[in-house]
Each structure stands twice: as structure tokens, then as C-alpha cells.
Amino acid sequence: MAEKRYLFTPGPTPVPPQVLAAMAEPVVHHRSPDFRPVYERCLTRLREVCRTQSDVLLFTASGTGAFESAVVNLVTPGDPHLVVSAGSFGERWAAMTSLYGADVDHLRYAWGEKPDADDVRSRLAAREAKAVWIVHSETSTGVVADIQAIAAVAKEAGALVVVDAVSSLGAVPCEMDAWGLDVVVSGSQKALMTPPGLGLAAVSDAAFARRGSLPRFYFDWERTRDAQRKLDAPFTPAVSLVAGLDVALGLLLAEGLEQAFERHVRLGRAARAGAKAMGLDLFSPDEDSSAVVTAIHAPEGIDAGDIISAVRKRFGMTLAGGQGDLKGKIFRIGHIGWFDVFDVTTALAAIELVLDELGAPVERGVAVTAALNAYEHTPVA
Numbered sequence: 228m229a230e231k232r233y234l235f236t237p238g239p240t241p242v243p244p245q246v247l248a249a250m251a252e253p254v255v256h257h258r259s260p261d262f263r264p265v266y267e268r269c270l271t272r273l274r275e276v277c278r279t280q281s282d283v284l285l286f287t288a289s290g291t292g293a294f295e296s297a298v299v300n301l302v303t304p305g306d307p308h309l310v311v312s313a314g315s316f317g318e319r320w321a322a323m324t325s326l327y328g329a330d331v332d333h334l335r336y337a338w339g340e341k342p343d344a345d346d347v348r349s350r351l352a353a354r355e356a357k358a359v360w361i362v363h364s365e366t367s368t369g370v371v372a373d374i375q376a377i378a379a380v381a382k383e384a385g386a387l388v389v390v391d392a393v394s395s396l397g398a399v400p401c402e403m404d405a406w407g408l409d410v411v412v413s414g415s416q417k418a419l420m421t422p423p424g425l426g427l428a429a430v431s432d433a434a435f436a437r438r439g440s441l442p443r444f445y446f447d448w449e450r451t452r453d454a455q456r457k458l459d460a461p462f463t464p465a466v467s468l469v470a471g472l473d474v475a476l477g478l479l480l481a482e483g484l485e486q487a488f489e490r491h492v493r494l495g496r497a498a499r500a501g502a503k504a505m506g507l508d509l510f511s512p513d514e515d516s517s518a519v520v521t522a523i524h525a526p527e528g529i530d531a532g533d534i535i536s537a538v539r540k541r542f543g544m545t546l547a548g549g550q551g552d553l554k555g556k557i558f559r560i561g562h563i564g565w566f567d568v569f570d571v572t573t574a575l576a577a578i579e580l581v582l583d584e585l586g587a588p589v590e591r592g593v594a595v596t597a598a599l600n601a602y603e604h605t606p607v608a
């Protein structure tokens with residue numbers, strides 16, 4: 228049989244066939260009537276998904292590029308900023324803001340901890356900050372932060388709030404306007420069900436008004452905002468990806484954001500129930516907020532990398548490993564975007580089989596049964 232591949236990572240994620248089909252259409256010119264309606268609809272849909280009236284600026288870049296746009300537009304060297312980190316991506320933003328000359332107060336948690344609004348309040352009371360930079364879903368650990376509470380604290384202190392929503396947008400609630408978020412950054416390749424290559428930054432008027440003095444060109448917000456408002460992209464956009472993203476956003480909105488959020492809660496429950504039924508310990512919190520990716524400790528004496536490579540070699544399935552110090556210790560099952568419960572049970576069934584081979588026997592089917600029960604029988608509050 229022809230090889231079948233499965234992608235169970237928290238980005239890139241599987242892409243629905245309708246999206247792939249849209250991307251296979253002939254390439255159109257970005258300043259022609261063939262593209263403008265697609266561009267307009269895609270930008271409108273992005274505002275709906277971010278739940279904002281503000282402009283959502285679309286860049287041909289991965290999520291890190293969109294995040295860098297926030298840094299180069301907001302930082303003036305020497306400005307005080309507060310970066311909150313509890314994993315790989317938060318640390319990336321601390322490094323990036325420092326590199327561009329921000330005077331960074333780094334509220335650094337151990338990987339896997341959940342940032343706390345009271346800690347942010349104390350740090351802001353001790354030292355003012357122009358902006359608080361925070362990761363919503365820390366993909367490296369599976370922890371989803373309460374950015375609503377943290378944004379409220381930042382607002383009290385007069386700071387802007389910049390949110391990395393790369394793996395959360397479209398999977399868990401992220402209410403830009405209602406929660407007072409100033410910048411929401413994301414990428415196409417996660418819950419937005421599109422291949423990698425597009426980054427977005429939704430920018431509030433307050434953030435736009437407080438732009439800093441760093442030089443910038445490609446990522447200059449004003450250049451992209453003014454051009455987008457005329458549906459005339461400043462640079463050649465990845466037209467085929469925009470066509471794909473437009474279809475993917477249409478699918479997400481047709482499902483309904485609330486329904487999508489509920490589905491992700493259930494997928495998280497299913498993955499956790501399956502892992503626990505196999506006797507494995509969870510690394511990500513055992514709670515409904517863990518709806519993006521489930522991080523699981525490898526059993527004592529087994530390297531997580533061996534589980535990942537066995538699943539890959541035997542079944543063509545890609546799981547994610549641990550990053551940094553967690554490499555070899557945890558493995559992660561992504562469940563954002565175009566995922567249903569059978570994706571989760573497929574991943575769990577493969578893990579059951581390879582654990583057995585690696586010397587950690589598991590009764591066959593326990594994980595799958597527990598996952599299906601958790602998905603179906605536990606009502607979402």
C-alpha cells in the first residue's frame with residue numbers, strides 16, 4: 228500500500244482538502260480583480276477570528292516574523308518592557324526584545340508553570356513597562372495562560388499587551404477587543420489549518436499610536452496598514468496561501484468559533500484521558516485549558532525520542548518531542564485545527580503499540596477507549 232502519513236504536531240497541522248484545492252488554483256496577480264476580493268474577505272475573516280474591529284496586518288512570514296513586526300514597531304531602545312516567559316516561545320520573545328534594545332524585565336517561570344496575574348501586577352508596580360509581552364498558548368509545554376486576567380492587570384498599569392497567539396488563535400478563546408489586547412500575533416500553520424508561510428498581527432489603535440523609533444521596512448505596520456486598507460498589498464503577498472487561508476477561515480467560521488473552542492476542549496480531554504489510561508504522567512496541566520497540545524512524560528527508563536521515532540518508522544505518524552531541557556523527557560500530541568477525535572485515538576493507538584515494544588507494556592485499547600469516553604461523555608461547561 229502507498230505510504231500514509233499522519234501529522235499529529237502542534238504546527239504545522241493537517242490542511243483540509245478544500246484549502247489545498249484553493250491553493251492549487253492558477254496563480255493570480257495580487258493587484259488584479261482576481262485577488263482583491265479574496266484578500267478583502269480573508270482580512271475581514273481574520274478580524275472575526277481575532278474578535279476585533281482593528282486592522283489585522285498580514286505578512287508573508289512565519290509567526291516569528293509577525294512577532295518581530297511587533298518588536299520593531301513598538302520598541303524604542305532603552306524603553307522598559309516586561310516579558311513573561313514560561314517556555315521556549317516566551318524565552319524567544321525575551322531574547323528578541325532585548326536584541327532590539329528594549330530594557331527588559333524578564334518575569335521568567337520554569338517551563339510548564341502557568342503565569343500568574345498577581346506576579347505581573349507586582350512586577351509592574353515595581354517598575355513601569357511600555358508593554359507586557361506574553362504567550363497565550365506555550366506550545367513547548369502545553370500550558371495556556373489566562374491572558375484575560377494578565378491583560379486586565381497590564382491595563383491597570385497603563386501598559387500595552389502583546390500576545391503570542393500563534394498556537395491558540397482559532398483553538399481557544401482569544402477576545403482581542405473584549406479583553407483589551409493591543410497586539411495579537413499568529414501564524415497560518417496551526418489552528419488556522421493552512422500551510423506555514425503567513426503571519427498576522429492584529430494591532431489596536433493604542434498600539435499603533437505608541438509605535439517606537441526603530442528603523443523598519445518590510446515589517447513596518449504603517450506601510451502594511453495603509454496598503455491593506457486600499458486592498459493593495461505593499462509587497463507581493465503569497466497569493467496562493469492567502470487563497471488557502473481564506474477558505475480555511477471560512478471553514479472555521481462556518482463551524483462557529485464557540486463550537487471550535489468546545490471541540491478543542493474535548494480533544495484535549497480525550498488525549499489526556501488516553502495518556503492516563505496507559506499509565507503515563509501528564510506534563511501539561513490536567514485541565515480544560517490544555518486544549519492545544521498534550522505534553523506527556525515518557526515512562527521511566529524510556530527516551531521520548533525513541534517513542535517518537537518508533538511511531539514514525541512503524542506507522543508514518545509524526546508526534547512532537549520536547550524542546551530544550553525537556554528533549555527526551557516528554558512527547559507532545561498536537562490537536563489544533565483540522566482534528567477530530569479519531570486523530571487523537573489513532574495517535575494513542577500507535578503509542579500503545581510502541582510502548583509495548585519498548586518495554587512499557589500497555590493493555591491494548593485502553594487509551595482509545597478512555598479517549599472516546601472522555602470525548603463523548605463529559606459535557607463542556
Ligand code: PLP
Nearest residue numbers: 289290291316364366393394414
Ligand atoms: N509562538 C508559538 C506559541 C509557537 O507555537 C510557534 C511555533 O511553533 C511560534 C511562536 C513560532 O512561529 P513560527 O514557527 O511560525 O515562526
